[in-house]
Amino acid sequence: MTIQIFTPQDSTACSVGANDVAEKIQELTQSHDVEIIRNGSRGLFWLETLVEVSTAEGRVAYGPVDEDDVESLLEQGMLEGAQQHPLSLGPTEEIPYLKKQQRLTFKRAGIIDPLSIEDYQAHEGFEGLRNALKISDQEIVDTVKESGLRGRGGAAFPTGIKWQTVLDATAKGECQQKYIVCNADEGDSGTFADRLQMEADPFALLEGMTIAGIAVGASKGYIYLREEYPHAHQILNKAIEIAIENKFLGDDILGSGKPFDIEVRLGAKSYVCGEETALLESLEGKRGVVRAKPPLPAIEGLFGQPTVVNNVISLSSVPIILAKGAEYYASYGMGRSRGTMPFQLAGNLKQTGLVELAFGATLNELLNDFGGGSQSGQPLRAVQLGGPLGAYLPKEQWDTQMDYEALAAIKGVLGHGGIVAFDNTVDMSEQARFAMEFCVEESCGKCTPCRIGSVRGVEVIDKIRSNNNRDNNIVLLSTLCDTMENGSLCAMGGMTPFPVRSALQHFGEDFHQDPPSQLNKS
Amino acid sequence: MNKPLTSDTTVATATLNAIEKNKHLEGSLLPILHQIQHSLGYVPKESVPSIAKALNLSRAEVHGVVSYYHTFTDQPRGETIIEVCRAESCQAVGGRAIEAAIKENLGIDYDETTEDGKFTLEAVYCLGNCACSPALRMGDDIHGRVTPKKVDRLIKKQREQD
Ligand SMILES: Cc1cc2nc3c(=O)[nH]c(=O)nc-3n(C[C@H](O)[C@H](O)[C@H](O)COP(=O)(O)O)c2cc1C
Ligand code: SF4
Ligand code: FES
Numbered sequence: 145m146t147i148q149i150f151t152p153q154d155s156t157a158c159s160v161g162a163n164d165v166a167e168k169i170q171e172l173t174q175s176h177d178v179e180i181i182r183n184g185s186r187g188l189f190w191l192e193t194l195v196e197v198s199t200a201e202g203r204v205a206y207g208p209v210d211e212d213d214v215e216s217l218l219e220q221g222m223l224e225g226a227q228q229h230p231l232s233l234g235p236t237e238e239i240p241y242l243k244k245q246q247r248l249t250f251k252r253a254g255i256i257d258p259l260s261i262e263d264y265q266a267h268e269g270f271e272g273l274r275n276a277l278k279i280s281d282q283e284i285v286d287t288v289k290e291s292g293l294r295g296r297g298g299a300a301f302p303t304g305i306k307w308q309t310v311l312d313a314t315a316k317g318e319c320q321q322k323y324i325v326c327n328a329d330e331g332d333s334g335t336f337a338d339r340l341q342m343e344a345d346p347f348a349l350l351e352g353m354t355i356a357g358i359a360v361g362a363s364k365g366y367i368y369l370r371e372e373y374p375h376a377h378q379i380l381n382k383a384i385e386i387a388i389e390n391k392f393l394g395d396d397i398l399g400s401g402k403p404f405d406i407e408v409r410l411g412a413k414s415y416v417c418g419e420e421t422a423l424l425e426s427l428e429g430k431r432g433v434v435r436a437k438p439p440l441p442a443i444e445g446l447f448g449q450p451t452v453v454n455n456v457i458s459l460s461s462v463p464i465i466l467a468k469g470a471e472y473y474a475s476y477g478m479g480r481s482r483g484t485m486p487f488q489l490a491g492n493l494k495q496t497g498l499v500e501l502a503f504g505a506t507l508n509e510l511l512n513d514f515g516g517g518s519q520s521g522q523p524l525r526a527v528q529l530g531g532p533l534g535a536y537l538p539k540e541q542w543d544t545q546m547d548y549e550a551l552a553a554i555k556g557v558l559g560h561g562g563i564v565a566f567d568n569t570v571d572m573s574e575q576a577r578f579a580m581e582f583c584v585e586e587s588c589g590k591c592t593p594c595r596i597g598s599v600r601g602v603e604v605i606d607k608i609r610s611n612n613n614r615d616n617n618i619v620l621l622s623t624l625c626d627t628m629e630n631g632s633l634c635a636m637g638g639m640t641p642f643p644v645r646s647a648l649q650h651f652g653e654d655f656h657q658d659p660p661s662q663l664n665k666s
Numbered sequence: 667m668n669k670p671l672t673s674d675t676t677v678a679t680a681t682l683n684a685i686e687k688n689k690h691l692e693g694s695l696l697p698i699l700h701q702i703q704h705s706l707g708y709v710p711k712e713s714v715p716s717i718a719k720a721l722n723l724s725r726a727e728v729h730g731v732v733s734y735y736h737t738f739t740d741q742p743r744g745e746t747i748i749e750v751c752r753a754e755s756c757q758a759v760g761g762r763a764i765e766a767a768i769k770e771n772l773g774i775d776y777d778e779t780t781e782d783g784k785f786t787l788e789a790v791y792c793l794g795n796c797a798c799s800p801a802l803r804m805g806d807d808i809h810g811r812v813t814p815k816k817v818d819r820l821i822k823k824q825r826e827q828d
Contacts, residue, residue, distance in 0.1 A: 333791060373794060431731055
């Protein structure tokens with residue numbers, strides 16, 4: 145029987161040598177009956193390159209494999225699934241990091257060949273779409289509402305309610321066009337769930353967008369993809385081609401008479417274009433400047449037409465909701481945070497990667513049980529949750545449950561689920577300065593508090609750090625944060641104060657010493 | 667030093683090609699600019715009037731879009747673009763040292779090009795490679811778990827390829 149060897153084509157896996165590993169395996173197994181499959185990643189990135197081999201008892205894993213390890217792995221019986229080699233990890237599904245997860249949206253990630261539509265369908269792919277085609281548009285929207293799904297892009301707005309607004313809105317003009325826009329700008333540092341999803345299971349996103357289109361009466365979808373993701377770009381374009389060939393996209397989806405097309409558009413390195421109205425401006429071919437709301441994009445969005453703007457993960461979670469029912473999805477989670485969230489462990493952790501869990505887990509569980517503590521061996525000191533506009537949380541807050549409301553209560557945000565850990569060598573005044581600097585770099589320029597306030601913020605923090613009139617400048621920094629919070633149109637200017645204030649509040653000692661900071665503060 | 671400017675005919679051809687290929691799209695300006703940036707390595711000022719005319723926009727509008735986005739540059743850059751991640755996950759595992767190592771190796775700062783025209787250095791804010799930070803991108807290849815040593819090796823390898 146042909147032995148299948150899985151070596152990911154995911155761009156993070158390739159960033160640490162997966163292509164070289166795959167080539168080496170190919171070269172050294174020429175006389176064997178093997179098939180090398182370039183799967184997506186399982187999301188256990190600290191183990192990349194993770195090589196898997198199919199055996200009669202299921203898939204077994206080896207990792208992290210370097211090109212130079214391939215020869216010894218083969219000598220020690222990798223093709224038979226032998227487990228003597230130091231890089232042996234046993235059956236993949238039994239690796240605790242994976243076994244303890246609740247994979248719904250990411251259930252196929254790393255298991256299938258991302259561009260095999262047969263693989264996709266053999267793993268429940270397009271079941272959601274088939275169900276959606278059997279019920280009315282209103283019933284689809286109701287199912288999404290009942291699932292409790294809230295947008296995973298950051299603002300956590302209920303997806304079903306957004307869809308309802310677009311379903312109820314009337315499109316203008318002769319063309320009667322409504323749009324589905326997928327926000328694949330994934331600008332938050334510390335996040336990679338969208339990328340992993342698109343590279344590992346692109347058909348799920350296409351399926352989710354198609355269901356959205358059928359639900360609200362839109363026949364055109366755009367994926368606004370950040371330019372920094374060249375590999376995802378290729379995969380999406382190929383997946384769209386394959387879906388068209390197989391009638392899952394096009395003029396007549398699965399014989400239903402309903403049309404839906406998807407086109408990928410590239411961003412151009414602007415963080416603020418992840419904000420939905422700036423994104424729409426950019427798609428229209430303009431400068432990515434934030435629009436004032438109202439009107440909501442759901443009523444007047446792309447080219448003035450009713451538009452659903454949803455994140456990659458929100459849309460990719462729709463197929464399973466339609467396949468297994470709203471109740472199934474809503475049975476995960478806590479309070480008003482239903483379903484699962486792909487947490488992304490990044491920064492100074494031993495075991496970085498994607499952890500999909502029901503809402504309700506604590507940060508401590510994620511950092512320690514999954515993350516395995518710091519990579520450096522030094523104690524962890526600060527965690528930035530929810531991207532560059534998210535607060536820095538000190539140890540005392542790490543037992544907070546990952547739930548939108550619980551986090552809001554401590555002025556934290558979950559955002560897109562990024563978790564960046566820092567050890568005790570971090571200088572939090574430097575991090576606060578960076579938050580302001582990032583705002584200078586990425587502000588769209590529309591509001592003065594954001595555009596000018598951030599420049600002032602950098603200057604003031606520099607003065608504090610060099611002990612120039614320190615106490616007065618700390619007061620000034622706080623006033624400046626108030627102005628930015630109150631006078632900005634969007635979260636860029638409005639939330640840049642979150643990391644700054646939290647650094648000042650919880651790590652004040654770093655603002656009261658002269659740089660360069662000493663080590664071992666905690 | 668910057669790379670020499672591209673000849674007038676090359677610019678004109680690339681601009682026309684990009685317009686022809688994308689003009690029919692809704693919101694076609696970004697796709698047109700991407701194609702020109704990709705084929706020439708920059709969006710020459712000379713491209714702006716033809717784009718404006720084809721899309722029925724003013725030159726100022728087209729110029730405004732070119733200058734707004736970090737991706738588009740109106741000057742030629744080096745043969746290989748190196749983008750170093752400056753964002754938080756990479757900072758947490760030595761990213762600032764990587765920035766310094768690259769600047770030292772190439773002898774340039776951000777948005778500068780090496781004397782020989784081979785490399786342009788740019789800052790990037792997250793490559794989605796945060797689970798294997800620190801990260802950088804060289805051309806279309808992303809590299810993870812980068813160390814100062816690996817920086818030197820990658821640059822050396824790239825130089826040898828040319
Ligand atoms: C400055 C800024 C950047 C944003 N970046 C992103 C992004 O990269 N990806 C994303 O999905 N949402 C981003 N958002 C949130 C979007 O505005 C919007 O809420 C989201 O696309 C809606 O989709 P969802 O309801 O499925 O989350 C950003 C918001 C702001 C203010
Ligand atoms: S807060 Fe900043 S990014 Fe947002 S609209 Fe105002 S200037 Fe633009
Ligand atoms: S923060 Fe550097 S790759 Fe994401």
